[in-house]
Amino acid sequence: MIGDLRGAEIRDHERELHHFHLRVGFAGIAVLLAFALLAARFIYLQVLQHDTYASKAEENRISIVPVLPNRGLILDRNGVVLARNYSAYTLEIFPARVADLDGTIQALSEYVEVQPKDRARFRKLLAETRNAESLPIRTRLSDEEVARFAANRFRFPGVEIKARLFRQYPHGDIASHVLGYIGRINTRDQEKLAELGVAANYRGTDFIGRTGLEASYQQELHGTTGFEQVEIDAAGRGIRTLARTPAQAGNNVTLTLDIKLQQIAEVAFGARRGAMVAIEPSTGGVLAFVSKPGFDPNLFVDGIDPQSWSELNNSPDRPLTNRAIAGVYPPGSTFKPFMAMAALELGKRTPRSAISDPGYFEFGGRRFRDSKPGGHGYVDLYKSIVVSSDTFYYQLANDMGIDAIAGYIGKFGFGSKSGIDLEGEAIGVLPSPEWKQRRFAKPEQKKWYAGETISIGIGQGYNAYTPMQVALAMATLAANGDMYRPRLVSHIDDIRTGERRHFKPVLQQRLELKSENVEFVKRAMAGVNIEGTGARSFGNAQYSSGGKTGTAQVIGMKQGEKYDEKKINERHRDHSLFIVFAPLESPRIALMVIVENGGFGARSAAPIARTVLDYYLLGKVPAAAAGAAAPAGDDEEETESD
Amino acid sequence: MDATPLSPRRIFQRMVARLGEGLDGPLLAITALLVAIGLAALYSASNETLGRVNAQLVNLALALGAMWVMAQIAPQTLMRFAVPAYLFGLALLIAVALFGDIVNGARRWLHVGVTRIQPSEAMKLALPLMLAWYFHRNEATLRLRDFAVAAVLLAVPVLLIARQPDLGTAVLVGAVGFYVIFFAGIGWRILAGLGVLGLASLAPLWGLLHDYQRRRVLTLLDPSQDPLGAGYHTIQSTIAVGSGGITGKGWLHGTQTHLEFIPERHTDFIFAVYSEEFGLIGNLVLLGIYLALVTRGLMIAANAPTFFARLLAASITLMFFTYAFVNMGMVSGILPVVGVPLPFISYGGTALVTLFMGIGILLSVHRHRKLVQT
Secondary structure, eight states, X not given: OHHHHHHHHHHHHHHHXXXXXXXXXXXXXXXXXXXXXXXHHHHIIIIISHHHHHHHHHHHHXXXXXXXXXXXXXXXXXXXXXXXXXXXXXXXXXXXXOSOHXXXXXXXXXXXXXXXXXXXXXXXXHHHOTTOSOEEEEOSOOHHHHHHHHHHGGGOXXXXXXXXXXXXXXXXXXXXXXXXOEEEOOHHHHHHHHHHTOGGGGTTOOEEEOSHHHHHTHHHHHOBOEEEXXXXXXXXXXXXXXXXXXXXXXXXXXXXXXXXXXXXXXXXXTXXXXXXXXXXXXXXXXXXXXXXXXXXXXXXXXXXXXXHHHHHHHOTTOTTSOHHHHOOBOOGGGGHHHHHHHHHHTTSOOTTOEEEEOSEEEETTEEEXXXXXXXXXXXXXXHHHHTTOHHHHHHHHHHHOHHHHHHHHGGGTTTSOOOOSSSOOOOOBOOOHHHHHHHOOSHHHHSOOHHHHHHHTTTOTTOBBOHHHHHHHHHHHHTTTEEEOOBSEEEEEOTTTOOEEEOOOOEEXXXXXXXXXXXXHHHHHHHHHHHSTTHHHHTTOSSOOEEEEEEEOSOSSOOOOOSOHHHHHHHTSOEEEEEEEEOSSSOSEEEEEEETTOOSTTTTHHHHHHHHHIIIIIOOOOOTTGGGOOOOSOOOSOOOOO | OOOSOXXXXXXXXXXXXXXXXXXXXXXXXXXXXXXXXXXXXXXHHTTSOSHHHHHHHHHHHHHHHHHHHHHHSOHHHHHHHHHHHHHHHHHHHHHXXXXXXXXXXXXXXXXXXXXXXXXXXXXXXXXXXXXXXXXXXXXXXXXXXXXXXXXXXXXXXXXXXXXXXXXXXXXXXXXXXXXXXXXXTOOHHHHHHHHHHHHHTHHHHHHHSOHHHHHHHHHHHOGGGSTTTTTHHHHHHHHHHHHHTXXXXXXXXXXXXXXXXSTTTTTTTHHHHHHHHHHHHHHHHHHHHHHHHHHHHHXXXXXXXXXXXXXXXXXXXXXXXXXXXXXXXXXXXXXXXXXOXXXXXXXXXXXXXXXXXXXXXXXXXXXXXXXXXX
16 A cells, blocks of 8 residues: 555656656757857858848948038139138037927037027027938037137037038128129939939038139139048947048139229228129230129128028129129110111211201101200211210111111020029120010010110110120120130139149120221210210320210119118119220220119219229329229210100 | 864865866856856946946855855756745736835836835746746646647746836846746647737737836837937937947947946846947857857757656747847847847846856756656
């Protein structure tokens, strides 16, 4: 019994041990399988997928950091620096790393001066720029501010001081429309750069030329971005530099423009609005290029603050409009020499053709009045230019017909882009039946009426050209019909090759003009400055010149209308124009001046032209603001109106 | 008696011999190998500074002490501690749930005077002790009812731990308890039925999970969903493992490690450090060592004299396996990220003490294998 029991117990015990061993064996197999699964995973990761993960580890480890190139300099024809760079400290916030932006900025203002306009600009940048790494809250920190912040930087994670290069324009608003300004690269710019296939070269670059030469020579000025391979840790801190490809600075751009001449011209304008373009007739090189008022491009270099921006944008003077190429004005009587050229070349008039000017031209029962009541009496072609007879040109226009006028005048570049190396050129209006057909929608408006041709002859009516076009036409006439493409850049110094690339004059077209006709018109224009409407300004000049005054009714430019009455009246005054070339033999300069609402051409525009020519041809520097003092009294020499 | 006076060196050698008397050489050797690997990986993970290595050496001294003490306690004596240890652990877990400190969003710690303790850690040993004791007491008459009681004894602490939440510890405690029940001989059919039931309860269980736990599971399925958030750990550790290749980048030359791309590289993710620097070969060697540890542990269990000792030794051995498998699985991206250290290698005193106490229990079971067989 007892023995049996014991036996049973032992058997039980052994059976149970056997069961246990079975389960241990089972567990052992399960462990083996589990480890086999891990081993398989290791083989998959470390053998089959090794290359993928190895490169991922490298990507983790190595960051390509762009090294920004210095933007190229812009220099005038004598090597005077017009745009350069300087290094300054900026205080930058990484928005992604800062939870409470307002609180942080408030705290920062205890160590660094933060003005309301700085905050406004920061908010504007924040709204405009997508996925920007860092945005400046303050630029151009003083050394003291840098030191104060550095001592407290541990309080500000996500705020860093960076050394950045800034664009600087030492001449302020002088030549601002030539140089243009730079702006922060936005999404649209990025798309454009990607289209051009140069996006990689702009990595890390914040600014891009927006207008003027900064925009049109952007690719030359930008340079080549260098790269640094930096080993970084998980927090993005650079550990060491592995390799370095230095940046290549942008190319230096040298202009044909003479900044001294430019300055004298701008001072001569004073506070008046207008434009002037001076061209070297034998090359097309632009010597001076004025659009007044200008702006200070330095305002834009670190992102313009909203207040300054809205002031510039909303000013009725429209300082951001480049009047020289984007403003269109009726040429007024400066159109007449070209009409005379057309008449001579087309055989519609000879030097001896003459009329008796009664003070008006009658057409279809309507009287087109001359600006001089009672008329100029006997007027031949020479006198028609010298005294600026309207009647003569009413009749001429009627005799030529609109097709002949448009066909011939267009050859001088009226109504087409001059091809200057700036963006944003307007086309203007060279009136013709075809143009009217395109321009208007209603059938009765599409038709060209013969009566509309009459005032075209004196540069009024639908005529509307940019100062650039008129200046180019003047230069072309001065060069006896050789039309060189106007350009601002003389040469570019290639930083990489050390080579200097000269921009050779580009002869756009050579008008086949009979030399006796050219000589005749030039002589008549010389007469203008000796005995005609330009004599008051040029009578005593020490050099020979040919000019033509003009007065244009205000119809072209739209003006900001909400202004007090006095101003509105002022803005309805006629524009004052003047074209001139000098000297008569082998001219060195041809220019066009327009002073908005300046009244008669002889009064406002011609003195500016005189000042400019005196400096360019004689080196005469006027007393500051000499040209700004415009006579206020009536001007009986020329009175033009329709 | 030996007449010659003993030299100090002889005395020391004898003391070591006495200390190690009856302890299982192979088990100690395997453990020593793992510890050595751990210190090497830790040194690399610390960017070649000794601070953490020294701290770990202190932990190791404590752990070895705990192991030695455990190794001195016979299984029969240990059995008497089973119930009090379990009840005490349970009480602490309830206390944690009521008054515990919240660290990183989880209520795991309990203030005791000057220091804080993590009671869930104690359950890793207290639970198998308790269950082994329970089965041993009812050895002769094991019925389904006993397994049901065991399941309740298992479920209560596991749920308390999972609620803290501490998924890693819950998995380990649950696993070790399950191993006891498994080795006690629960029927295969019941096991299969439980398996089906477990699968069916996945959906309601999902509802019980905390958001971050769900995210971890989802991220496992597709780590790239959240590369800088929940998926970051897995992505970076997988890159580390994969970029190690067959031979590894060499000790101290892991870029993922040294540039700090691997989070928690001293503790739960130290395997990524090791794997990046020693490659596939190193990984297979490590798997081999763990396999040796499991084999040796199961052998000790198989030769254990009593039901209690067998269950305890086998379940603790498989708990070591579970640590290793879950940790390597999560680092290499086939298991969700739960806080389970790599046994004997990860930095951290608490885990090391628990693990070495487990080794101590195995040593004790091994040392007392013959006593009852006579």
